[in-house]
Amino acid sequence: MKEYQLPQAPTRLALRDALRVRSAAFPWNRAIGSGLATCLPILIGLLLGDIIHGFSAALGAFTFLYIGAETYKQRAKKLAAVAVCLTIAMVLGTLLAPFMFTLSIVAGVIGVIAFYVLNTFQLVIPGPMFFVLIFCLATGLPVDPQSAWERGFYVLLGGALSWLLAMSSWLWAKKNHEKQVIVKSYRQLMAMLQAIGTPSFYQMQHVTVLTLKQADRIIYGSKRKPSTLHLHELATDIFHTMTQLKNANLTSEQLKPIEAQLHAVIDAIEDAKGNWPAHNTSCESLKTLQLEVEQAYALASQQEAEGSTSVKTESAWRVLVSGISFTNLTVRHAMFYGLFIMIASLLAHSLGFNRPYWVPVACAAVLIGANTTLTIHRAIQRSLGTIVGTLIGGLILSLEPSGYYLIAAVGILQLCVELSIVRNYVFANMFIAPLVLIIVETMNPGNAISYFVTARVVDTIFGSIIAITAVLLFWRGIHSRFLPFLLKDTIQHMQELLHAIHTDKQERKQMKKLTNSLIGLRAAYERSLGDFSASQQHAEILWPAIMHTQHAGYLLMAFQKRNETLSDAQYDALQNQLGNLLTILHTKQPAALQAYSELDLQQELNQLQTVLAQLYTAANKPTLAPS
Structure with a gap:
């Protein structure tokens, strides 16, 4: 079994970078x-x-x-x-x-x-x-x-x-902007696939979410073909499947056929000529992913008549008003x-x-x-x-x-x-x-x-x-001070989504709230790296907890995307774990841990509980931001 590896925190910003010349193409x-x-x-x-x-x-x-x-x-x-x-x-x-x-x-x-x-x-x-x-x-x-x-x-x-x-x-x-953003999404999925089992997986997972969110804005706000919308939705499904494969102990040899098939999907979207690299995987954990990639290739390859489909989206005014807090x-x-x-x-x-x-x-x-x-x-x-x-x-x-x-x-x-x-x-x-x-x-x-x-x-x-x-x-240091609060807020959104999944109510709304919360948590952490030394160290203490929260959040979304049913016992166990996490964050004291291991999500929450318990046992205790 591969040893679990937590990626290193992103590099701190330095004052000397003010005069650094970036290597970028001239626009x-x-x-x-x-x-x-x-x-x-x-x-x-x-x-x-x-x-x-x-x-x-x-x-x-x-x-x-x-x-x-x-x-x-x-x-x-x-x-x-x-x-x-x-x-x-x-x-x-x-x-x-x-x-x-x-x-x-x-x-x-x-x-x-x-x-x-x-x-x-x-x-x-x-x-x-x-x-x-x-x-x-x-x-x-x-x-x-x-x-x-x-x-x-x-x-x-x-x-x-x-x-x-x-x-x-x-x-x-x-320019077909919808096609461009779909190609970008599948290229990023390729990078995420290659990162499975490596310390860079968390970073690729985060970048993929940002890429898919950008695609949301462009595709849902445009006149699109039905196949374009379906390709985008399939990209989201493939992302959640890859999230579940993070701890599947897959080798690069097992992943290479899927990489070749993803390449074929990208070529088909770009209207490039090529053959489908047929391969039937013997690995049970990869079969769902392969099926989704095959569906994407079929959609990208078909000749579709002109037409459009519409998706109800939130108005700009509602987005602005809902964010005022x-x-x-x-x-x-x-x-x-x-x-x-x-x-x-x-x-x-x-x-x-x-x-x-x-x-x-x-x-x-x-x-x-x-x-x-x-x-x-x-x-x-x-x-x-x-x-x-x-x-x-x-x-x-x-x-x-x-x-x-x-x-x-x-x-x-x-x-x-x-x-x-x-x-x-x-x-x-x-x-x-x-x-x-x-x-x-x-x-x-x-x-x-x-x-x-x-x-x-x-x-x-x-x-x-x-x-x-x-x-x-x-x-100075406001992002570092807010990290524990944002962590608590994200876990509360996980509880809300879990309840929505179990009761089949408002799942789409809770998915969006949790996604925005996870992106905001990561953005606040990355901004905190530009604070001065004490605040930077304050933030870096929370890095393992942030990464486990990120992965646990996307694992929970995978349940909703796949319409998987949670038993009452599984639901109660997950709510108990999330409640323990909130107790630790609220009291800033380690709580009695109860480990569960039936689901990948439960195992990820176990690691998050352990990290937070160790964090608040130490002398350096982060302070919750005022609400």
């Missing part, structure tokens, strides 16, 4: 598209003899940056919403520019809403900063509340042009984010900064960091990049470019931003700073170049200092 399509989206409004304004309003419309080009992996229908809705929200930010900023206290509060509210909405829908790139940026830039333009609707109109026009550019790729590249870390992070944007704005105006709007913008950009280390990374990267970038911007402005030369400079800078940001944020800021400097100086002429350059550097550094101070004083 040429995105870069060229964003460059065109920024240039075209200015070019149109120049040709119409009104370049100032062309620059106003160029602010709407930030809409283009929110394209992602989605269907064209989803992209159309998302980018339209972004363009409208950027327009509202411009209108509000122009109207409230004379009122220091009110505009600071509204800047914070915009930060809260944008952060919560984008993170709830996992649109973390490029994040909420651009909504704060547009609002704050509007407050820095010549004070003229009567021009609010006019400025907003031009931003909306720029957003509409970006929408057209983002959607125009359909004309020459009619003070125990939700995303809600807390959003409130923290907005609060210190407001404080940064109030301080900048109170201290008499020349261009006070740069301070909350810098604070907003830095606070996007998910933990202490990443926040310091962002501060270092933004400060260094801004210093170099403002020098570049000052040099460009000293040449007094105009007309087509000015448009070319803006387009090239935006192109460089998108190409360099995948390598390191500091490089991107070397181009962001001169780009914004040129736009603002053109829209607000009459000041010396040195005035803009000095104000930008000083304000950016001050805003970054506010963000770092806020994180060190109020946010």
